[in-house]
Amino acid sequence: MSLSGKFFKAKSQPSQGQQNQSNQTSQNQDNQQKDFLKESIQTNLDDNLTKLKNLLGNSSDVVSRTFILSGKRSIHLAVIYIDGLADSKSIQHFILESMMLKCEEKLQQSPRAEEFSIIKDFAITIGEIKTVNTWEDVSNSIMSGDSAVLIDGYAVAIITGTKGWQDRGVTEPTSQNIVRGPKDGFSETLRTNTALIRRRIRDVNLRVDSKNVGTVTKTDIAVMYIEGIADPEIVKEVHSRIDKINIDAILESGYIEELIQDETYTPFPTVYSTERPDVIIANILEGRVGIIVDGTPFALTVPAIFTEFFHASEDYYQRADFSTLVRILRLSSFLLTLLVPAAYIAVTTFHQEMLPTRLLISLAAAREGVPFPAIVEVLIMEITFEILREAGVRLPRAVGSAISIVGALVIGEAAVQAGLVSSAMVIVVSFTAITSFVIPSYNFTMAVRMLRFLYIGLAATFGLYGIILGLMALVLHMCSLRSFGVPYMESFGPFNKQDQKDSLFRLPMKKMLTRPKLIGTANNVRQTPVDQYEEKK
Template sequence: MSLSGKFFKSKIKKKPSTQNLQSDVEIEKEKEKQNTSNQKLQPSLEENLKQLKQELGESSDIVYRTIQLTGKREILVSVIYIDGLGDSRSIQQFILESLSQRCEQKLQQSPEDDEFKIIKDFSITIGEIKTTQKMEDVAKAVLSGDSVVLVDRYSEGIITGTRGWEDRGVTEPTSETIVRGPKDGFSETLRMNTSLIRRRVKDGKLRIESKNVGSITKTDLAIVYIEGIVDPKVVEEVHSRIDKIEIDAILESGYIEELIQDETYTPFPTIYSTERPDVIVAGILEGRVGIIVDGTPFALLVPAIFTQFFQASEDYYQRADFSSLIRILRFGSFLLTLLVPSSYIAVTTFHQEMLPTRLLISLAAAREGVPFPALVEVLIMEITFEILREAGVRLPKAVGSAISIVGALVIGEAAVQAGLVSSAMVIVVSFTAITSFVIPSYNFTLAVRMMRFVYIFLAATFGLYGIILGLIALVLHLCSLRSFGVPYMEAFGPFNFQDQKDSIFRFPMKNLLTRPKLIGNKNKSRQQQPDQYQQKK
């Protein structure tokens, strides 16, 4: 090798790679994070306030209120909170006024060593109090809406629960409307949402475990389950998946849903989302785990199965026969919205002999002036309707519904008059859209809308054979899915006769004696046998 070649090789070796630079930056960030988390409070109040201001910045909404108390010696006490996140009335009445009015006389009568204890136990009259020696805990508490009391000459802080920001309150759910049943829905406040669950489940086995996700937003979430009913392995798996999340921000429960789901390469949701407290309670009573995220009214429920997306909470508030009829209607609507456009293409293009003669002549007459094949005709109408549906969702409520309905009528009529599409195609697309609204879960409806286009292309290519092959592939795909270890097609694959009582049909309540076999396997009994009731009487 020549000298120039050796020199060039040595140059390449000395040049730092992008990976090394990235790893160095990550190491420095990790060191900074560890240094920040390891910072402890100092005995000097001035030094603690200085460190806290460096951590939080000189923001105008952060209040640093310092009070001078007179006992056997002068004591400086500082109260730190964020204006707008903390309950100003509680801070004023139970911290500031209490410190200035109740504390001084007690301090004068007590030894100097008991000053911190008197301030914590006697002066601050708020229910939720805890102490900390870490600056990280102090900063986190302030940013979460709590108030922190720091006392001069003591390297310990008092965190008081004074969260009290403005919220939307409890209102009726907008995405899951029902005729009969409770009208309250989750809001954007985590503690209000957990209280709605506590209100329904007055049992000591209800567990609500808190976590913090997001390195910047530090979003609070709660994991809700009933001990003794839930499978401990599912709870461990939920904790494990949430603990592995490393992201800057969690702004909605959809972030959590996408990051912890089992199968990412499927259009079908494997986690159930709802804004109804009674749905979450019904789920955890069956052995599921609820995940409630602060800042959003939509809670998550795992594990989720296929039939769950066709069930509504109102099914259990109505008679069993009527609920069963509605469920059959939903499953039928699922098949219709998935297959009606593709079946129309397959029959009119490849299998005309399957149609009665009069119907075939009528369809041929309707399509006489249409210049496009059935595939293009369906795509024009389906895409147009999807655009109108999305426009109706995004527009203000006052004009959204009017625009979507009027737009569909006007465009459909104009397209038929212009000869771009046939009248039969307008009927097919309209019927498909109506049947898609019958499915209670919006997330599942989105998956069906996506799959509908796949079947349209299969029908245009292979006819009914393509549709049948697509259905076989769909069933195989659904059977391969799992949600936190539970088969997605539970009750059907593997088949379980006992769970058929609450799948397509809904048997009367007295017959629903057990929980789902693969979900509530820790405690299978839901209620006592009827003969046991008679024996007790």
């Protein structure tokens, strides 16, 4: 090994003492920064700007604009904001221009004791404004896109709402396509998403509770619910679980979903996620709590139950009989995609007597020359299809779907021609893949994809007995799950006759008079029957 190689190897592996010293130094710096953030703002403008520069560093996107106003005295001011997060046009027109052109005459005519209120209430023509007196509030506001106005001689800062970063805008959702219904979807901007919900729920009881999670990212989160409909205990539990999160970064709503869920070691999601505003609105109207996370188009609702993952927003925009048929089709597809490969292995390996003679002869002829048992065939094809599915998702959209389809056809046909798998196995795997796409929720589909391999193993080991035992264990596991205190199998286990109107079946709108019972809503009535309404009217 060369001398330079030894040097870099030694440099890349510091001793335990050096690591401890480095960690201690970093911890001391963090403690000093935390202590500084708790300090109050000083009255001297130059000292404040120096401290703020040391806090934010020499970042090129931090803009500090100092200027002077002439009143009873020369007033030195500074406006600090981050370029790209704040709207520079709003700062120019409603802060700088307003102060420099409209404020000086007012300051000269007023006593000196009123100069701060004149600057705050007269000169700054922005709707969102507040005063803070600690560096932590100043830094959090600047990092959120607001601007800070510091005035020489005053130990406070004026925070103005000047958020103005670029966003993707409201576009059609990409993960949940429908034929009939609204086409708008959430974006990555928190206020845009909350506005999409408020646009449809014009009720004064709609509450939006703001939170800030992540010691480094300080991600904004909005908890939305309707007071008087949502269960106060569930709302309290949501706040409690979010407040207990102590992590450095929240980059997507999946972080929140995993940190607040009831059960970690389960394949089934206990928090519902969607990028459709109408789905969140429908859930909030049923008494659930919505969680909107800044920086992601996927919002969350809790509590979540099993049947919810088989519902689509389009079910309520179509006729009730058609929606019921589609829901039965989805549940059937769930069972088929979960059990068809396992049932094929069990029947062809252990229970051939269950098949008609002609079908058994046909399957035997198709498997003639295949060197592998059925379990190996299924694993080869299932793993291959999963690889193709992931490749189709990661590739560019223009070529992803084409490559996945062509790849499946070419590989399947080549495998049959080579005698590695039977044609019946290709049919089974293809049918299983198609039925998996019928389930509306992608998170729930991933759970089915994982459980499918478990049932394949049970079928290869114990046959149909293994599948039945696996189903029993699955039902017991789902009945034991809770989502914020609500049973996961709500309306089925425990059985609730009242909630059957919108579980597997969907009754006509005239019959859906109440909200789900086990969600625990205080106001359980959704609509008044027509005859009673006419009588009351």
